[in-house]
Amino acid sequence: MKKMAIVLAAGQGKRMKSKLYKVLHPVCGKPMVGHVIDTVRDASCERVVVIVGHGAEAVKERLGDGAEYALQAQQLGTGHAVMQAKPLLGSEEGITLVICGDTPLVSAATVEAMMERHIREGAAATVLTAKMDDPTGYGRVVRGDDGAVLRIVEQKDCTPEEAAINEINAGTYCFDNRLLFEALESVTNENAQGEYYLTDVIGILQKKGKRVAASLLKDPSEAIGVNDRMALGEAERLMRQRVNAAHQANGVTLIDPASTYIEAGVTIGADTLIYPGTVLRGSTAIGEDCVIGPSADLTDTIVGAGSTVRQTVGEGAVVGEDCNVGPFAYLRPGTKLGNGVKVGDFVEIKNASIGDGTKVPHLSYVGDAVVGKGVNIGCGAITANYDGYNKSVTEIGDNAFIGSNANLIAPVKIGDGAYVVAGSTITHNVDENDLAIARARQVNKPGYADKIRSRAKAIKEKKNGES
Numbered sequence: 280m281k282k283m284a285i286v287l288a289a290g291q292g293k294r295m296k297s298k299l300y301k302v303l304h305p306v307c308g309k310p311m312v313g314h315v316i317d318t319v320r321d322a323s324c325e326r327v328v329v330i331v332g333h334g335a336e337a338v339k340e341r342l343g344d345g346a347e348y349a350l351q352a353q354q355l356g357t358g359h360a361v362m363q364a365k366p367l368l369g370s371e372e373g374i375t376l377v378i379c380g381d382t383p384l385v386s387a388a389t390v391e392a393m394m395e396r397h398i399r400e401g402a403a404a405t406v407l408t409a410k411m412d413d414p415t416g417y418g419r420v421v422r423g424d425d426g427a428v429l430r431i432v433e434q435k436d437c438t439p440e441e442a443a444i445n446e447i448n449a450g451t452y453c454f455d456n457r458l459l460f461e462a463l464e465s466v467t468n469e470n471a472q473g474e475y476y477l478t479d480v481i482g483i484l485q486k487k488g489k490r491v492a493a494s495l496l497k498d499p500s501e502a503i504g505v506n507d508r509m510a511l512g513e514a515e516r517l518m519r520q521r522v523n524a525a526h527q528a529n530g531v532t533l534i535d536p537a538s539t540y541i542e543a544g545v546t547i548g549a550d551t552l553i554y555p556g557t558v559l560r561g562s563t564a565i566g567e568d569c570v571i572g573p574s575a576d577l578t579d580t581i582v583g584a585g586s587t588v589r590q591t592v593g594e595g596a597v598v599g600e601d602c603n604v605g606p607f608a609y610l611r612p613g614t615k616l617g618n619g620v621k622v623g624d625f626v627e628i629k630n631a632s633i634g635d636g637t638k639v640p641h642l643s644y645v646g647d648a649v650v651g652k653g654v655n656i657g658c659g660a661i662t663a664n665y666d667g668y669n670k671s672v673t674e675i676g677d678n679a680f681i682g683s684n685a686n687l688i689a690p691v692k693i694g695d696g697a698y699v700v701a702g703s704t705i706t707h708n709v710d711e712n713d714l715a716i717a718r719a720r721q722v723n724k725p726g727y728a729d730k731i732r733s734r735a736k737a738i739k740e741k742k743n744g745e746s
């Protein structure tokens with residue numbers, strides 16, 4: 280049977296008090312509606328129609344052409360929203376899943392089980408429900424004495440008896456596609472909010488004698504609808520647990536899952552160990568057998584197998600295999616470390632490639648540079664890549680030795696095996712295997728230290744006498 284999905288994402292989300300449209304708020308780094316789209320795709324829905332309205336362009340841009348779109352120009356309710364998909368899906372035969380764009384925790388397994396049940400029971404509609412300790416804000420599922428679902432009543436339309444029901448509508452449904460669009464024709468807006476409710480379709484089908492089934496969630500937290508920032512925080516916490524558990528199941532050790540923040544798009548190899556306070560974002564990809572953290576903050580960063588990255592901020596960086604980074608390193612965009620590279624404390628690297636086995640152990644800035652293999656960059660040595668207007672490149676050949684506190688004024692090229700003496704300010708290229716020294720020659724004045732001291736003492740005493 281053909282499976283389709285309609286994702287409701289046209290609302291503004293006033294209760295979020297935000298400039299960002301509700302369904303674009305990220306949960307573990309991915310917009311809520313992105314989680315929902317992934318879920319319906321994983322549940323093998325062939326056609327996915329997203330109803331857009333508020334922020335339509337922004338939502339479409341974020342989701343791309345992985346879905347079809349229908350515009351709901353005015354937000355007249357969830358039933359009205361689904362109606363906007365009629366020109367696209369109205370003539371299809373099959374099952375249509377309707378799901379809210381603000382329920383990011385509904386899992387693909389849940390949707391699949393629900394669809395199977397819907398087919399097995401030959402239902403016209405199946406609604407996903409959950410029993411909540413506090414059902415406030417959700418639609419209540421009203422069942423008859425025989426347990427059959429009669430209708431759904433919105434919070435604002437509830438009688439006190441209905442308000443006491445703790446089984447809620449999760450906002451996810453399966454419908455027979457034809458019956459859905461037919462029933463929507465009879466939905467009115469005569470209710471507390473003056474909206475066309477999708478939930479009324481359940482009562483309409485039931486009254487017509489059609490079979491309405493319900494699928495009760497084992498884990499009610501999947502049903503969380505994110506209407507405000509409190510629910511957003513809760514969804515984030517639950518999603519984080521889910522993401523962390525998936526990595527643990529794949530063989531990743533998290534020393535303290537509760538203080539490990541891994542976004543949904545991150546991949547991690549088996550036998551990697553993650554210490555607390557670590558934040559892994561975006562498309563970060565960590566290899567096997569790594570040690571990450573404590574307190575590593577890596578965004579869109581690739582780390583090769585066997586590397587250690589401690590107390591480091593990485594953005595758009597690539598770290599090779601068996602590297603040792605940190606503590607307190609800053610890898611900025613365009614950083615590319617080869618294999619076996621050491622980047623130590625208080626080192627900043629930007630737009631620079633560093634060859635295999637090279638060491639930048641302490642207090643260096645390496646920007647806009649191409650550094651060869653087996654190079655040693657001494658403590659405090661830096662590239663001066665910027666003249667206030669232009670960025671220039673520093674090239675350092677294989678096995679070169681850059682002494683401590685050297686300034687390499689770009690553009691400049693240090694040849695293979697060359698030796699730059701500590702404290703040098705290098706403005707001219709250094710050829711292969713040459714030694715460069717660019718600093719004032721040392722002069723020692725015997726006994727002069729005492730002379731300096733007596734002079735300084737005299738000045739101080741004179742001042743004290745005057746005051």
Ligand code: UD1
Nearest residue numbers: 287288289290354355356357360380381417418448450504
């Ligand atoms: C809705 C359900 C409620 C259920 C809850 C589950 C209705 C009438 N109520 O309530 O029974 O318990 O979800 O989370 O369906 N939207 C549109 N166009 C509109 C209105 C809403 O696209 O005109 C979208 C919103 O962007 C949102 C979703 O539909 O993603 C749900 O709308 P929302 O206003 O959050 O409904 P709830 O009050 O949460």
Ligand code: CA
Nearest residue numbers: 381504505506
């Ligand atoms: Ca909602």
